[in-house]
Amino acid sequence: MTVTPYMPDDEDDEMNGYLKIDRYNPEMIAKLSAHYEDILAQIGEDPKREGLLKTPERIAKAMLFLTQGYDLDAKQILGSALFKEEYSQMVVVKDIEVYSMCEHHMLPFFGKAHIAYIPNGHVVGLSKIPRVVDVYARRLQVQERLTNEIRDCIQETLQPVGVGVVMECRHLCMCMRGVQKQNSVTTTSAFTGGFLQEKTRAEFLNLISSKLS
Ligand SMILES: Nc1nc2c(ncn2[C@@H]2O[C@H](COP(=O)(O)OP(=O)(O)OP(=O)(O)O)[C@@H](O)[C@H]2O)c(=O)[nH]1
Ligand SMILES: [Zn+2]
Numbered sequence: 001m002t003v004t005p006y007m008p009d010d011e012d013d014e015m016n017g018y019l020k021i022d023r024y025n026p027e028m029i030a031k032l033s034a035h036y037e038d039i040l041a042q043i044g045e046d047p048k049r050e051g052l053l054k055t056p057e058r059i060a061k062a063m064l065f066l067t068q069g070y071d072l073d074a075k076q077i078l079g080s081a082l083f084k085e086e087y088s089q090m091v092v093v094k095d096i097e098v099y100s101m102c103e104h105h106m107l108p109f110f111g112k113a114h115i116a117y118i119p120n121g122h123v124v125g126l127s128k129i130p131r132v133v134d135v136y137a138r139r140l141q142v143q144e145r146l147t148n149e150i151r152d153c154i155q156e157t158l159q160p161v162g163v164g165v166v167m168e169c170r171h172l173c174m175c176m177r178g179v180q181k182q183n184s185v186t187t188t189s190a191f192t193g194g195f196l197q198e199k200t201r202a203e204f205l206n207l208i209s210s211k212l213s
Helices: 011-015 026-042 055-066 074-079 128-137 143-158 198-209
Strands: 082-084 091-102 108-118 122-124 162-171 186-191
Touching (some): 091 128, 108 128
């Protein structure tokens, strides 16, 4: 079996050491592929039929991608782009797409994260906020822990006046199986510092509910 090693698609990633290429090494992919081949047989498929020949390897690569957060350091990523700046109002990055997998069924849950902080002498490079979301989302998760981990990472690294995180997700384990509710959305939130005050929290919630046309 030929295995193509994963390469970061962005030089910046490589330079910052975000991705440890070892995660995608051929030995690891081959080991995982063997397990998935076995699973295909166990569920009643024929792993030797043409359409499935490369499937174990594809799943192995997909799973390594979807769980790459275990090899990434969110605090290091966030801390790599802090800029001294006297801006003291709320910074909000909203509608960040989130794709994660629930730790109970390993089925996807997905939706949006809305994140705000009030700087305390430093601002962070904006792209680092969605990167932090991805680091924690690309692990086996529950939505509540994911929400708290994002909050704690920003609070501890940036030490801002406060952090607010709101997440809205659909869980496929509740849609495709089990209770089979297609439209339910779960909202979680986590706050620190200034966001524990009603006025600040209301400003954040108001900003994330407004639509840009
Ligand atoms: N709190 C929380 N629960 C989650 C999350 N993702 C999935 N779950 C729930 O985890 C629970 C696992 O419950 P179990 O009774 O052990 O598993 P189950 O028999 O598959 O449950 P059903 O989904 O009700 O069929 C289910 O209620 C899921 O809806 C999450 O992010 N947060
Ligand atoms: Zn689940």
